[in-house]
Structure formats: structure tokens, C-alpha cells
Amino acid sequence: MLAAVLKAEVDQYIGELAGQRDEAGRRLVVRNGRHRPRTVTTAAGPVEVAAPRVNDKRVDETTGERQRFSSKILAPWCRKSPKISEVLPLLYLHGLPSGDFAPAMEQFLGSPAVLSPAPVTRLTQQ
Known part of the structure; x- marks a missing residue:
């Protein structure tokens, strides 16, 4: 589940640009492929995740440094894990509309999660 959410986040980022x-x-x-697999501890136990990599060749006009995806x-x-794999199914089961997932995820994660309603719906069906 965590790998699917990370892939959806990267897909959306690349799609926007x-x-x-x-x-x-x-x-x-x-x-640009995947990072080396790393073990992430979740409430369900340790999970090995190979996060997708992004090659961003854009350059910031003011600093001259390359921009990076994070x-x-x-x-x-x-x-x-920031409990993403536990949060998405719970929000879905409690009837939260997929369009309202981003504000709810911000409350759980402390920062805005960039996921549009379509990937959220696809992830909850998995």
C-alpha cells in the first residue's frame, strides 16, 4: 500500500510538469527508476519499500540550483511510516469523499499530501 501511494504521488508530480x-x-x-529498498516500520510490522526516483532537470532562476522532488x-x-497505509482505508471506510482526502491527510501527516481524488480512489480499491 505504501509503495502504491508513493508511486501515485510521483505520477501526479511528473504529470503536472x-x-x-x-x-x-x-x-x-x-x-528515474527506484531508490535502494529500505525497511520502513509500520503498525503492521516492517515493510521493505523502494521509493520511485525522479530526475528533475529544472533550475531555480534565483539560486541557480536544480530543483528536486521530495x-x-x-x-x-x-x-x-506516517501511518498512511492505515489512514487511507479508514478514511474511505468512514465515508469521506475522495476529494476531501487531501485536507484530512494534512491533519494526519502535518504537511499537505499531494494526491488528487483519482489516485486515492484507485488506492482504496486495491
């Missing part, structure tokens, strides 16, 4: 291209017409933000759901240093 799909129109940005370089001089040669290549996309600036693309998927998951709002599972930070690179995080070794304990």
Missing part, C-alpha cells in the same frame, strides 16, 4: 521541455524538446522532469508522504530519512 510533463509540459516543461528543454531546447531539444526533451521533458525536464522524468521518472515526497510529502515518506521523507528520504524516514524509517517509520
Whole structure:
């Protein structure tokens, strides 16, 4: 479940920036495989997760540094699940409309989770 949520987050990020291209017409933000698997402890026990990687070639105009994708759901240093795998099914079972998942997830995670209603519905059906 956690891997599916991370994939949905990356899919949405890449989809939003799909129109940005370089001089040669290549996309600036693309998927770049997966990170090394790491063990994340959840309420259900330890789970091995290989988070998707994103190659973001965009450059910040003011600082000149490359922009980077950082998951709002599972930070690179995080070794304990923010209970995302427990929260999504509970919200769904309690009848929360999929459009209201983002504000509810913000309350649980402390930061806005970037998930549109379509991926949330797909994830709850899995």
C-alpha cells in the first residue's frame, strides 16, 4: 500500500510538469527508476519499500540550483511510516469523499499530501 501511494504521488508530480521541455524538446522532469529498498516500520510490522526516483532537470532562476522532488508522504530519512497505509482505508471506510482526502491527510501527516481524488480512489480499491 505504501509503495502504491508513493508511486501515485510521483505520477501526479511528473504529470503536472510533463509540459516543461528543454531546447531539444526533451521533458525536464522524468521518472528515474527506484531508490535502494529500505525497511520502513509500520503498525503492521516492517515493510521493505523502494521509493520511485525522479530526475528533475529544472533550475531555480534565483539560486541557480536544480530543483528536486521530495515526497510529502515518506521523507528520504524516514524509517517509520506516517501511518498512511492505515489512514487511507479508514478514511474511505468512514465515508469521506475522495476529494476531501487531501485536507484530512494534512491533519494526519502535518504537511499537505499531494494526491488528487483519482489516485486515492484507485488506492482504496486495491
